[in-house]
Amino acid sequence: MKVQTRIWTPIDFNRDGKFVDCLRVPYSSDRSAYGWIPIPIVSIRNGDGPTAVLIAGNHGDEYEGQIALMNLARELKQDDVAGRVIIIPSLNYPAVKAGRRVSPLDEGNLNRMFPGKALGSPTEMIAHYVSDVLLPMADLAVDLHSGGFSFDHMVCALIRPGRNSEETKQLLELVQVFGAPASFISNGDGGGGATTLNAVSRELGVPTITTELGGGATLSPLGLRVAEEGVRRLLKHMGITPAIVVPPSGGSELMEIPGRDYAIYADCEGLFQPAANIGDDVHEEQIAGSLHSLDNPNQPPLQLRFPRAGRVLCRRFPSLTSRGDCLFELMRAVERKE
Numbered sequence: 396m397k398v399q400t401r402i403w404t405p406i407d408f409n410r411d412g413k414f415v416d417c418l419r420v421p422y423s424s425d426r427s428a429y430g431w432i433p434i435p436i437v438s439i440r441n442g443d444g445p446t447a448v449l450i451a452g453n454h455g456d457e458y459e460g461q462i463a464l465m466n467l468a469r470e471l472k473q474d475d476v477a478g479r480v481i482i483i484p485s486l487n488y489p490a491v492k493a494g495r496r497v498s499p500l501d502e503g504n505l506n507r508m509f510p511g512k513a514l515g516s517p518t519e520m521i522a523h524y525v526s527d528v529l530l531p532m533a534d535l536a537v538d539l540h541s542g543g544f545s546f547d548h549m550v551c552a553l554i555r556p557g558r559n560s561e562e563t564k565q566l567l568e569l570v571q572v573f574g575a576p577a578s579f580i581s582n583g584d585g586g587g588g589a590t591t592l593n594a595v596s597r598e599l600g601v602p603t604i605t606t607e608l609g610g611g612a613t614l615s616p617l618g619l620r621v622a623e624e625g626v627r628r629l630l631k632h633m634g635i636t637p638a639i640v641v642p643p644s645g646g647s648e649l650m651e652i653p654g655r656d657y658a659i660y661a662d663c664e665g666l667f668q669p670a671a672n673i674g675d676d677v678h679e680e681q682i683a684g685s686l687h688s689l690d691n692p693n694q695p696p697l698q699l700r701f702p703r704a705g706r707v708l709c710r711r712f713p714s715l716t717s718r719g720d721c722l723f724e725l726m727r728a729v730e731r732k733e
């Protein structure tokens with residue numbers, strides 16, 4: 396028998412109207428034996444029509460999406476919607492509250508725990524609820540990420556290839572509608588592989604746009620604007636908010652990360668001195684930066700060079716670095732096949 400989620404909410408997603416409440420994640424602790432953790436949620440339904448599930452705060456220290464979705468949730472009225480919009484601005488709420496990527500309750504990295512577990516830890520339960528309850532309702536999903544504390548990141552959208560050419564074609568169309576300055580296709584190799592929200596929604600056939608909207612656990616004004624306008628354009632394009640006012644998309648440059656050799660990882664600990672900025676076009680063997688010894692002032696720093704030519708997609712944000720930390724990732728323009 397299928398195990399049901401333990402998460403509950405007073406909201407009936409099939410009821411017309413605008414409802415603001417929370418998901419309740421059961422969590423028994425010293426200070427609250429029968430308590431629950433709230434995850435704010437807004438459901439706006441107005442008759443039959445497609446459903447959009449809009450998510451931010453999957454990682455707690457990524458802010459552009461959280462603010463963009465709260466602004467949208469306040470703005471949208473029932474009459475603006477033809478169908479249904481479900482908005483969750485702070486999906487891993489305990490992580491958001493702690494200002495961290497992962498949850499302080501179980502050290503859970505939500506976007507590495509999909510499809511989740513119905514009877515798991517709080518973060519596993521949240522992943523399962525999204526996989527089992529929310530995504531099956533969705534005709535469109537948006538999961539707004541940024542670089543977080545450890546990365547400075549170019550503002551871009553991200554898709555996985557669909558299960559067939561039709562799905563991929565639709566996703567390529569949706570990233571042009573979303574209109575981030577750059578968009579890239581990834582199979583998740585560099586990040587969460589099959590454990591992300593995007594991976595689950597692909598298996599369910601739900602067209603999904605993910606983003607990276609800045610980084611350093613601060614707020615990028617460009618990233619916020621791209622999120623605000625991009626989400627509105629997607630809702631309009633899908634006919635869910637037909638009359639919403641939003642400027643047209645300026646299009647998006649299609650990029651790719653061809654393989655692991657487009658990244659630089661630290662091979663020793665040290666203080667990272669970067670020599671390139673995000674968005675820079677770099678050539679093969681160009682100096683990328685150096686790593687200074689923590690222990691020996693007399694030791695020359697380890698010099699790092701870019702292994703390939705490309706554009707700097709993201710760069711490590713904190714200076715203190717351990718062996719295995721990702722320092723740079725490069726992307727390059729997708730070659731057109733005409």
Ligand SMILES: [Zn+2]
Pocket residue numbers: 453454457506540541543
């Ligand atoms: Zn993230």
